[in-house]
Amino acid sequence: MPAKTSRSTVQRLLPSPTPVRFVAEAGTAVTAPGGYAEPSDELLREAYRRMVLGRRFDTQATALTKQGRLAVYPSSRGQEACQIAGVLALRDQDWLFPTYRDSVALVSRGVDPIEVLTLLRGDWHCGYDPMATRVAPQCTPLATQVLHATGMADALRRKGEDAVVMAFIGDGGTSEGDFHEALNFAAVFSIPVVFLVQNNKYAISVPLAKQTAAPALAYKGIGYGVPSEQVDGNDLVAVLSVLAAAVDHARSGQGPFLVEAHTYRMDAHTNADDATRYRDASEVEQWTAADPLARLETYLRGRGILRDEDVEAAHAEAETLAADLRTRMNADTEPDLLELFEHVYAEPTPQLREQREQLAAELNAQED
Structure with missing residues (x-):
């Protein structure tokens, strides 16, 4: 006779029926869901600082591409809350497995911006030392990194290290077989890995509705016995809270966790893409109004956590970063x-x- 599964076990695996959020688009607080703790004021100020730096890095990298200094650049403007929160949820001993669009996360993790852009400049496949940074090479093939992340997490566990691995993946990547294999393997062997799906609504030009009939990508976890959650990916407070809980879940020996962050890619897929061929300007405008950086700043100012001098200092630091990036990227390299x-x-x-x-x-x- 097949074993019976209790209703409570099934409920434990299911995500919230609507994405978790702490802050509305206008920057006002909403009733927080039960079971999730709001990050500390200090951590939120640091998150804001890193988001300002990340946004400036992204716009500067886009400009360098137009100037011919980069071969290609996949912008993550609009997805900073996901990437910054992912980094902040990890400890130094943890590992990050990024995609090609997660350059902002690498900069936030402490990787030299020049080394981050080395791949996109065409100099090396990976410009930084993965072992020193605990950041795997940025992955261009879809979803292959989630298998690598699962293998790394299994190895770290076998070695007895107190480490969690977080794998970033896009919505398009969840249509790949590697994603499903990774979830199944991680669940069966209770591996400490967190899968963060940045659902930016398009796999290049293919909309989400043509990729899946599931009510949300987070529901894909239940088929493998992986607990899951969905979160407003433009609400950094919520993303950080949910990811912190997911990392704690994995670190405590309870196995993998799947998080779907609903966000939006404001710019084109890359500088070689014409996004106007598959999405309307009105759609972009709607999501621009939900800009994660503006939302966080309004919220923190309203709570008295963020002052004018904090904002000015963050933007001044960002301009210094951009100027340094321009100077070093404009220096020709001898191959x-x-x-x-x-x-x-x-x-x-x-x-x-x-x-x-x-x-x-x-x-x-x-x-x-």
């Missing part, structure tokens, strides 16, 4: 063609050594 052979294997194969020597000889001949 070293022999770097092609580095990091292919820990120990180069005889064939790689032979190819490297052949290329070195050809380069030396050109110089002569």
